[in-house]
Amino acid sequence: MAPTDCYSFMPLPIGPHAVSRLRAARLARSSKPFLARGGPRGERCAGCRLLPSHCLCALRPMLPVRAGVCLIMADIEPLKPSNTGWLVADVVADTFAFGWARTEVNPALIALLADPQWQPYLVFPGEFVAPERVVTDVLALDATYGRRPLFVLLDATWPEARKMFRKSPYLDKLPVLSLQSEQLSNYRLRRSQRDEHFCTSEVAAMCLALAGEARAAGTLAAYLEVFTDHYLKAKQQLPVNGDDAAHQRLRGLLIHPCEV
Template identity: 70%
Template sequence: MSHAVARLRAARLARSEKPFIARGSRAVRCQACRLALSHCLCAWRPRVPAQSAMCLLMHDVEALKPSNTGWLIADVVADTSAFGWSRTAVEAELPALLSDPQWQPFLVFPGEYAAPERVVDAVRVTDGKRPLFVLLDATWTEARKMFRKSPYLDSLPVLGLQPEQLSRYRLRRSTRDDHLCTAEVAALCLELAGDQRAADALNAYLDVFSQHYLAAKAPRAVDLNDELHQHLQAFL
């Protein structure tokens, strides 16, 4: 199993003492895309190259949630790693990844929460390195806690994004429209790094994923020839 979030999900399920029951758990889901089989998304997974890499640091049950968009990032960006977050323990592979000389890691988080000298507003790499974006995949409250209580991230430059658009994510409630979901943040990072085609593919994939997810809940059929699917078709 090569999918980073799928591996993390399997490991999290293996150590669970009781089953995780997601909303809509009565639906028979595709194990590859997590959507109801009637609305499977597997045939619409984009195939695009990217110079950038992603590192998802995921709060406890995020990998188990069918609505999690970190899964979409791992679908689109080949070099995606995923780690479970714990306040008291760190997987050995995570510090090794962050110190690997082929990468220039950036911790993606609002700049006002970091010391000014750590904050950068552009993706600049040197010595032939490739950008590695570290994303805290959690609710906003959880992400702030992760930011404060992860000392192994304290040496990383903080990329403070300034999104111009409101979030399009409709699968979970948020008190603020300017809080982007993880896939939207990743797409902005790809764009800043010059991976425009991968950014466009991820945004198109998120739109179709959201459409399928909500249609499966209704339930209602999806028009596979509509504008969203036609847009995504260009990246298959």
């Protein structure tokens, strides 16, 4: 097995990732505490945002991923315990997170999109852009330019994402990756008016699969399923069954010895 196929659990706390840092910065600007609507109140784990009794940190995956993800997040998305961009940052080491504002853009985001090591793809439905901007073959374009894929995701509700798309001119020159999937979203933490609307973690998993990162994609999907279970069980004040099918699936994907 090649080194890039080695997977393990992350049992010990590590430094905060990009979404965690963005959340801390957003909290620092808040004039009053953020209370998650409909969720349990009280102490939450800083590593996974869940109640300590339902902590997910011991199941956080650590795996090598060549691709990167750039999350452009609507104002309060980093604060929501149900936000799944956090899970993407848990799994994909090269995850970058920026808050979105209509009147200004973080210079670090512009620099990232211009970094020659990356080939950015704006992930958005192709029906909203000119056909010449739409791409479907991620690997072919990366091979041509020798760059790593960087998937730019608008982490927001669908109405917010459409607004962000229209009012972010710095994204206008990026190729648009339009995902085609027949599966219905499995995301159960927030309601959407349309079943084909995927949560951020689901979109990221599909992008990783297109980039040839099939095992990373499967791990992220399994991690989302376990996170959803922990979140809902905490909300319902029910214990987690760590031996159910979802947990066994995640462990089965992660427990592989590294062979150099």
